[in-house]
Amino acid sequence: MATPLDDGYLKRHQFNTLNSSELGREDHGGIDESLPYENGRAYFHVEDLDCVQRRLGQRHAQMLAIAGTIGTGLLLGSGHAIQQAGSLSTLIAYAHVGTVAYATLCAVGEMTSFAPVSGTFPHFCSRFVDPALGFAVGWNYFYTNLLTVPSEITAAQIVLTFWDDSPGRHVLYTAILVAVTIFVNLVGKYFGETEFVMSMIKITLIIGLIMLGLIIDLGGGPDHDRRGFRTWHNPGAMNEYLKPGGLGRFLGLFSVIIQASFTFQGVELVAVAAAETESPRRNIGIAVRRVFWKIITLYMLSILVIGWTVPSNHPDLLKETGNAAESPFVIAMKIAGIKGLPHVVNAGIFLSAFSSGAAFLYSASRVLYGLALRGQAPRVFTYCTRTGLPLVSIVACSGAALLSFMTLRSGSATFFNWMVNLTTTGGYGAWFSINLAYIAFYRGMEAQNIDRQQLIYKSSLQPWLSYWGLFWTAVFILFNGFDVFFRFTTSKFITYYINIPLFLSFYFGWKWWHRTGIWRSEDIDFITGIPTIAETEVPEMPPRNLWEKIGRIII
Incomplete structure (x- = not known):
């Protein structure tokens, strides 16, 4: 039986008959905004418009996460x-949220293994x-x-006060951090290596702290x-x-579950990073397997040794x-x-905040x-340089880093913190949507008799993992601000829940404007x-020496 990943199958079966010239391709990508939306079909066929290049390895992909x-x-x-x-409640909470993170990671990893394209899980929601859900x-x-x-840049600047708390230098430090964060992203050739080195330093530091x-x-x-x-x-x-009592201990546990999910x-x-990763089906699969166990191990061991040493x-x-x-x-x-x-710990905290800002x-x-590739943002953001860097998108997003200067004025700092807090629940919506998209993906494959065994990466625990992830992310969304109902304030209630009506x-x-519909599994x-696999994967090079063999096991 032919499968969607077989060579030649794509040429024999085209659901979308629009070619690149009909889509209005320009020198560096873009789409013709006059196209009819056609319920999302027109914007699935964008491989000729996608100009990013595959320069990242699996070690870069996992270190980015x-x-x-x-x-x-x-x-x-x-x-x-x-x-x-308390120590035990915190340990249980982090372990529990780790299962939800694992479910989400397996879901997005399998879908990415099937379709390593730009747009990642928002595109999977559309497809x-x-x-409308993808939008x-x-x-x-x-x-x-x-x-x-800007939140992470601000955190990095505050960390520097451990060494220098001179108010007059806060502006200078913030300006340097903003400039370096933007520079690292604009020099795309070195971004992957920069994040790799910083992440390795963080991992080494945390391992050292656990041992200590x-x-x-x-x-x-x-x-x-x-x-x-x-x-x-x-x-x-x-x-x-x-x-007080058992209810209080349960609320303490639940409060840390919410905190740990952040x-x-x-x-x-x-x-x-799938569209910019070499051999993405193989390397993203490896990264998914390794990144979770690295993160969960570091988190659990850290919480365990802290709880042993520091009384609550x-x-x-x-x-x-x-x-x-x-x-x-x-x-x-x-x-x-x-x-x-x-001082070493403070340096690690600073590096953590800075690298997180660059990654986000x-x-x-x-x-x-x-x-932008699929017509859900202005087409100017599809512009890429000759080296595959989405320059306009990076420059436009870099403007947000300037918001970190707002924290240097007392009045603006309050507004800035309130604005950032409004987005903290956005990650829950992403996790919920990833698991929802995977369930639709799984059912669609079953309905169309597509064998999942063809996938380079797949989880044997699916679709139950995604049902687990879907349930708990829904709980996180609905109850992340549960404490506001015990000590109600209007500002906190808005902070916790404004993202729900905004998302809806x-x-x-988008659904009303474009008259989109929910896909049936058969469609x-x-x-x-x-x-196809032949278009994305290249043969894996065997390790040439002992150090490369060790590195392949560890990294």
């Missing part, structure tokens, strides 16, 4: 989680569910990533105090939150300095009497580029514009 996921949430925010809910998801994910850029925490716990610190599980008994492993957001970035009632956990002073790792060193290393700028520009307005507005297009 790690750069977006491992940041200040682990190095700083984990301490607040332990203070609020497998409804073009809503794309713009929601775009502005979520876009406004995360274990040494402190076993009595190897200057105080020679063997702690064991003492903190789980005094002050206790599970804290009460908002209410921290894990960014794992899906591994698929954003330690007063320093209440600090909100934004730099190493509030890091639970630094607090553990302080308790054990270790000096000097807090990359993601925002590629999502905008993918939307995108969806129903889903698994052909148009999807490159």
Whole structure:
């Protein structure tokens, strides 16, 4: 039986008869905005318009996801989680959210293995569910990533106050960070290597901190105090939150589940780079398998050793300095009497914030580029340089980095923080849509008798993983602001829930304007514009020496 990925099948079966000249191709890509929308079909056939080039390897793809996921949430925010809910509750919460992140990562990895094209999961929503959903998801994910850029730059600038808190230099530091973040993205040739190096430094730092925490716990610190599980008994492993008793302990656990889900957001970035990754079906599959286990291992071990060493009632956990002073790792060193290393931790926190900002700028520009390719954003954003860099999209998105200057004025800082908080739930919508698109993808393949075994990457636990992910992301969306109902304020309620009506307005507005419909499983297009295996994959080069063999296992 012929399959959509077979050589020649695409030529024999074209659902879309429009060719590149009919789509109005220009020197550097673009589409004719006068085309009828045709319920989304016209914009599936864009392979001749997509001008990005495959320059990234699997190590770059997975490190991009790690750069977006491992940041200040682990190095700083984990301490607040332990203070609020207790060590055991935090460990359970992070493990639980890890299963949801795994479900989402498997779903987007399998769809990307099938169709490694620009636009990533917003395009999958258009192709497998409804073009209106792709539009809503794309713009929601775009502005979520876009406004995360100045947030991370601001975090990096605040981290520098650990060494220099001179108010007059904040503007200078912010300007340097903005310039370097934009420069790294504009020099596309070195972006992958830059993120790879920074992510490797972060991973090395966290492994070192985990080992140090274990040494402190076993009595190897200057105080020679063997702690064991003492903190789980005094002050206790599970804290009460908002209410006393068992209900309070459950609310504490649930509050950290919500917090941890913020921290894990960014794992899906591994698929954003698919159109720029060499041999994407093989390399994205490898990256999906490895990135999750790296992230979950680092997170779980970090939470475990912190919980052993730092009691949840330690007063320093209440600090909100934004730099190493509030890091639970630094607090553990302080308790054990270790000096000097807090500067190393602060450097790691700074690097984490900066690399996250660069990764989210990359993601925002590629999502905008993918939307423009399919007529869901102005066509000017499809412009690429001769080296395959979506220049206009990057320049347009770089403007958001300038918003980080707003934090330097007290009045503007309040507005900036409120604006950024409005986007924090956007990642939930992305995860929900990924799992929804996968369920439609899976059902469509079954209905059209397409064998999933042809895919280079697939999960044997599907579609149950996506049902699990769909359920829990819906819970995150509906209950992420549950504490506002115990201590209600209008501003917090808006912050937690304004993204829901905004998303729905995108969806129903596009559906009404273009009269789109939800695809039936029998009608889903698994052909148009999807490159064959022969078009994307090149033979894998065997390792040439011992170091390359070790690197292939580790990285």
